Amino acid sequence: MSLVEIAGLEKGYRVGEIDVPVLKGIDLGIDEGEFVALMGPSGCGKSTLMNILGCLDRPSKGRVLLKGQDLSHLSDRNLARIRRDEIGFVFQSFNLIGRMSNLKNVELPMTLKETARGIRRDRARELLESVGLAHRLDYSPSNLSGGERQRVAIARALANDPSIILADEPTGNLDEKSTNEIMDIMYQLNKEGHTIIMVTHDIETTKHCSRVVWMRDGLVQEVTS
Numbered sequence: 001m002s003l004v005e006i007a008g009l010e011k012g013y014r015v016g017e018i019d020v021p022v023l024k025g026i027d028l029g030i031d032e033g034e035f036v037a038l039m040g041p042s043g044c045g046k047s048t049l050m051n052i053l054g055c056l057d058r059p060s061k062g063r064v065l066l067k068g069q070d071l072s073h074l075s076d077r078n079l080a081r082i083r084r085d086e087i088g089f090v091f092q093s094f095n096l097i098g099r100m101s102n103l104k105n106v107e108l109p110m111t112l113k114e115t116a117r118g119i120r121r122d123r124a125r126e127l128l129e130s131v132g133l134a135h136r137l138d139y140s141p142s143n144l145s146g147g148e149r150q151r152v153a154i155a156r157a158l159a160n161d162p163s164i165i166l167a168d169e170p171t172g173n174l175d176e177k178s179t180n181e182i183m184d185i186m187y188q189l190n191k192e193g194h195t196i197i198m199v200t201h202d203i204e205t206t207k208h209c210s211r212v213v214w215m216r217d218g219l220v221q222e223v224t225s
Contacts, residue, residue, distance in 0.1 A: 002029035003163065003195055004053065008062035011048050022048045024218035026062070030197065032163075035190040037206040038199045040215035046199045047168065049215075053197065054087055054166050055079040067163060084112055088157030092169035094149045096141040102128060102152045103137045109159040120159075127155035131185055147178030154185055158194075165189070167198040171205055179205065 009026040012019050023045045030036055038046045051057040052064055055071060064071045066086060071079065089095075096105050103124050110120035128137055131151040141149050150170060157165055167186065171179040179202070187208045190196055198205070206212050214222040 002065075003032040003034075003067060004028075004030040004197075005065040006053075006062070007065075009049070009052065009059050009064060010061040011045075011052065011057070012060050022218055023052075023059070026218075026220055028213065028220060028223075030195065032195055033190070033193055034210040035187070035196045035208065036198070037209045037212045038197065038215060039201070039203070039206070039212055040221070044215040045218045046215055050166055050168055050197070050199055053164075054089060055083045084109060085160055086163045088160070088162035088165040090150070090153050090157050090165065090167040090170045092172040094141065094146075094153045094173075096149060096152055096156075098140060098142050101138050101140055102133065102144070105141065105152055106156045106159055109156060113160055123159065124155070127158055128152070131155050145178065146174050147181055150174065150178070150182050151185065154182070154189075158189075163195065165194055165196045167196060169199055169201065171200070171202065183208075 006026050006028040009023055010021070011023040012021040026049060038049065040046055048057070052059055059072050066082065071082065106124035106127055107120045110123065125137060128134060131154055133148060133151055136144065136148065141152060144152070170186070171182055174182060183205050186196060200206060210225070212224045213220055214224070
């Protein structure tokens with residue numbers, strides 16, 4: 001069984017009196033340990049698909065199974081639990097809390113899970129060290145470069161040892177040097193066994209991906225290895 005199974009997935013939105021379809025029937029399976037890139041033009045449905053995979057939105061039709069569990073029929077409370085425990089998020093805009101130190105930003109998902117203070121502090125230190133930021137633990141994100149902020153975001157995504165990492169344009173705000181550094185970290189995480197789904201517009205960032213899923217007009221157009 002795939003780690004993620006998507007079958008007949010549709011999503012539409014009501015805009016005034018008009019129903020606007022965004023996803024029009026997505027079928028896709030993603031195995032544990034894969035690194036899958038989603039590519040396609042703006043408006044093709046990539047971000048909508050990621051929001052549904054991340055339990056931030058619900059499909060109109062079809063189903064999404066994570067580890068065999070159908071996400072489309074879960075309560076809001078159970079979806080929040082899955083977001084916390086099973087999914088790590090990496091966003092283009094980092095989404096870090098500026099008034100907190102980097103250490104506390106990484107601790108936050110574990111705080112929500114009520115992990116003991118000492119355990120979460122040690123794990124946050126370990127994760128920041130693993131992305132090369134042992135010397136920036138007590139800094140705030142506002143004192144970091146874009147590449148360093150994204151490293152903090154990756155460490156935070158790993159805090160609760162998620163089943164899957166969802167990365168939405170993780171290099172979209174970075175220069176070439178920082179892009180290469182972030183992708184090296186992502187590739188290493190995948191080599192260590194982490195399952196990653198990444199939305200990207202940059203074909204260069206897909207060179208070590210298991211597969212590239214090309215989307216157009218709300219459908220999967222092509223899958224390449």
